[in-house]
Amino acid sequence: MQIVSKITYFCNYTIFVLKNIFQLVKREIKLEWRQKTALGSIFIYVIGTCFLIYLTLQGLITIPVWIALFWVLALFTTVNAVSKSFVKDANEQFYYLRFLVSPVEIILSKIIYNALLITLLALVIYAFMFLFFNEKIENDGLFLCTIILGSVGFSNLFTLLSSITARTQNFVLLAILGFPIILPLLLLIVKMSALSNFAIQQKDIYMHLGAISLLNLITIILSIVLFPYIWKD
Amino acid sequence: MKNWWKILCILLLFYTIIFGFLGPIPELNILEESIRNLYFHVPMWFAMMLMMFVSLVYSILYLNKSKIDFDIKANAFAKAGFLFGMLGIITGSIWARSTWGAWWVFQEVKLNGAAAGLLVYAAYFILRGSFDDEEKKARFAAVYSIFAFCMFMVLINVIPRISNSSLHPGNGGNPGFNSYDLDNDLRLVFYPAVLGWVLLSTWIATLLIRIEKIFRKKHGLDLTK
Numbered sequence: 001m002q003i004v005s006k007i008t009y010f011c012n013y014t015i016f017v018l019k020n021i022f023q024l025v026k027r028e029i030k031l032e033w034r035q036k037t038a039l040g041s042i043f044i045y046v047i048g049t050c051f052l053i054y055l056t057l058q059g060l061i062t063i064p065v066w067i068a069l070f071w072v073l074a075l076f077t078t079v080n081a082v083s084k085s086f087v088k089d090a091n092e093q094f095y096y097l098r099f100l101v102s103p104v105e106i107i108l109s110k111i112i113y114n115a116l117l118i119t120l121l122a123l124v125i126y127a128f129m130f131l132f133f134n135e136k137i138e139n140d141g142l143f144l145c146t147i148i149l150g151s152v153g154f155s156n157l158f159t160l161l162s163s164i165t166a167r168t169q170n171f172v173l174l175a176i177l178g179f180p181i182i183l184p185l186l187l188l189i190v191k192m193s194a195l196s197n198f199a200i201q202q203k204d205i206y207m208h209l210g211a212i213s214l215l216n217l218i219t220i221i222l223s224i225v226l227f228p229y230i231w232k233d
Numbered sequence: 234m235k236n237w238w239k240i241l242c243i244l245l246l247f248y249t250i251i252f253g254f255l256g257p258i259p260e261l262n263i264l265e266e267s268i269r270n271l272y273f274h275v276p277m278w279f280a281m282m283l284m285m286f287v288s289l290v291y292s293i294l295y296l297n298k299s300k301i302d303f304d305i306k307a308n309a310f311a312k313a314g315f316l317f318g319m320l321g322i323i324t325g326s327i328w329a330r331s332t333w334g335a336w337w338v339f340q341e342v343k344l345n346g347a348a349a350g351l352l353v354y355a356a357y358f359i360l361r362g363s364f365d366d367e368e369k370k371a372r373f374a375a376v377y378s379i380f381a382f383c384m385f386m387v388l389i390n391v392i393p394r395i396s397n398s399s400l401h402p403g404n405g406g407n408p409g410f411n412s413y414d415l416d417n418d419l420r421l422v423f424y425p426a427v428l429g430w431v432l433l434s435t436w437i438a439t440l441l442i443r444i445e446k447i448f449r450k451k452h453g454l455d456l457t458k
Contacts, residue, residue, distance in 0.1 A: 160380070164373050170363040177360060177377065180352035184387045188395075211395055215387065222383060226376045229296055 020101055024109030025116075032117075042081050046121055049073055050128040061133050067193045070129055071186060074122050075154070075179075081121060082114050082158040083174050086166035103231040107159065107223055115155035122147045142196035142205070149212050150189040156219040157182055163230050185219075188212050238432055245429030249422060257418045263332055270328045272422050276430035277321035278347075284314030284434050285354075289382040292375040304371035305449075307378060308361065309441035313434045315354050322347060343401050346388040353381045353388075367454075 032039050053069055061069075097106065126147070130136055137143040158178055165173040192208045199205050253272040261268055291307035294300075325344065326336050338344060360377055364370035393401075448454075 161377075164360070164377060167369065167373070168360075168363040170359075173360065173363055176356045180349045180356060181381060181384045183346075183349045184384060184392055187392060207395070211391075218383060218387075222380055226379060229372055229376055 017102075017105060020105045021109045021112070024101065024105060025113050028109065028113040038084070042077065042121065043124065045080060046073070046077050046124055047128060049076070050125060050132065054132040059133070061135060063135055063137075063197055064194065066129065066133060066135050067190060067197070070125060071150070071190055071193070073125055074118070074150070075182065075186065077121050077125070078118050078154045078158055079175050079178060081117055082155070082162050083165070083171075084162075085110055085114060085159060086163045098231065103228040104224055106231065107163075107227040110163075111152075111155050111159045111220070111223065114159050115152045118151040118154050119148055122151055137193070137197050139196045139199075143193060145209075146189060146192045146196055146212075149192075149209070149216065150185070153185045153189070153212065153216045153219065154182065156216060156223055157185070160223045160227060160230075163227065185212070185215055188215065239436055242429055242432035242436060245425045246433060249426040249429050252422045253426065256422055259418060267328055267331045268419070270324060271419060272426040273430075274321060274324040274328055275423075276427040277317050277324060279427055280430045280434040281314045281317040281321055283431055284310045284317065284438065285382060285385065287438075288314060288378060292378040295371060295375045296379075299368075299372075301367065301371060304375065305445050306438075306442055307375065309445065310438045311354060311357060311378065312441055313438035315351065315358075316437065317430070317434050318347065318351050318354070322351065341401070342393045343389060346392055350385045350388050353385055357381055 050073070053073070057065075126143075158174070161177050161181070162174055165177065188208055188211055192205075192212060195205050195208060249272050253269055258266070258268055288307045288310035291303045291310065295303035295307060322344075325347075329338055329341075329344075330336050333341075357374065357378055361370055361374050364373065
């Protein structure tokens with residue numbers, strides 16, 4: 001009987017945590033929605049950069065260059081979008097939040113919210129690159145899957161790093177810390193995008209999907225383990 | 234004799250340099266005399282990886298115990314590792330020029346991975362510089378260094394194996410040194426060289442720790458925290 005009660009306790013606790021995370025994600029979205037200028041500026045940034053690339057390349061582009069530009073643009077957008085994710089909480093709200101919820105809930109909710117935001121931004125980039133260059137990835141579904149996995153990976157890494165850099169006055173620090181660390185993931189994603197356009201062997205696709213998922217798993221575990229040390233202040 | 238390993242280090246390095254340049258080597262195509270770089274280039278990377286690993290251990294210890302002493306050590310070992318990483322890149326670049334024909338080869342994932350790994354640790358030093366508060370600096374740097382080490386290992390050990398495009402021996406379908414040409418003449422110098430360079434890097438790290446501690450004592454910074 002004791003085991004059953006333990007299991008029910010554990011289930012209840014998990015549901016409680018999930019509910020908290022859901023509420024926190026909702027709070028993030030509400031806060032973002034309230035400041036439409038901040039949200040709008042990041043979308044205009046994306047569209048503007050797409051247009052800039054289109055004009056400077058004069059409409060001439062091949063698929064590998066397209067993919068490389070797509071992910072570099074996604075990376076820069078991520079840095080801009082994520083950099084302020086902990087700045088909001090640097091005031092009195094921080095103490096209130098710390099009193100209410102555990103650090104694991106905070107980091108998971110931020111990661112989920114950032115992943116949603118980055119996926120949305122990446123889709124906007126995809127739409128505009130398609131509009132301007134008329135080059136489409138062969139296997140759409142697989143590329144969408146790559147976008148989602150890549151966004152989750154970007155979000156895992158940059159959310160934790162932005163929590164570190166939010167305490168400093170150094171604004172380029174997030175890019176300095178993030179770019180070399182994101183490189184393994186970025187290389188795999190670019191390879192995966194190339195594969196979703198044209199793959200000789202099915203085996204390669206599974207191997208790269210597996211590697212990206214594994215990397216995402218490692219980064220999310222590291223984030224969960226390490227974030228409490230940053231949050232305690 | 235507390236300092237026996239320092240004497241050993243000097244003796245081993247003299248042995249490495251003298252026999253490395255004058256000792257007998259097997260006759261190899263393309264590599265020719267450049268195989269002597271094996272005594273310098275490869276041990277540099279071993280030393281770097283060991284230093285980074287020790288730095289990681291001290292970072293984890295700092296997060297657990299919150300003693301500033303561990304942070305000083307983590308920083309010093311990362312610095313020594315960075316130095317040896319730079320030396321590894323320079324010696325590797327010289328070797329690449331004579332065997333692959335260029336100072337920097339794009340097809341070589343290990344090379345790019347190593348360069349990115351050095352950038353990761355350069356960012357670590359920048360991060361340390363951007364905090365004023367001692368305790369915060371130590372804590373955040375420790376968190377970043379754990380993250381950095383994991384990604385660094387993925388960069389130089391996992392990616393080259395997946396991507397399958399490497400010119401290094403033992404990668405991408407190239408035969409490893411062990412299989413046919415690391416003969417006994419090379420081994421006789423190579424193993425002492427590894428030990429010698431590792432000891433030298435440890436020595437540099439301990440010196441850095443002592444300098445930092447003297448600096449703190451002189452300026453009255455608290456060490457017991």
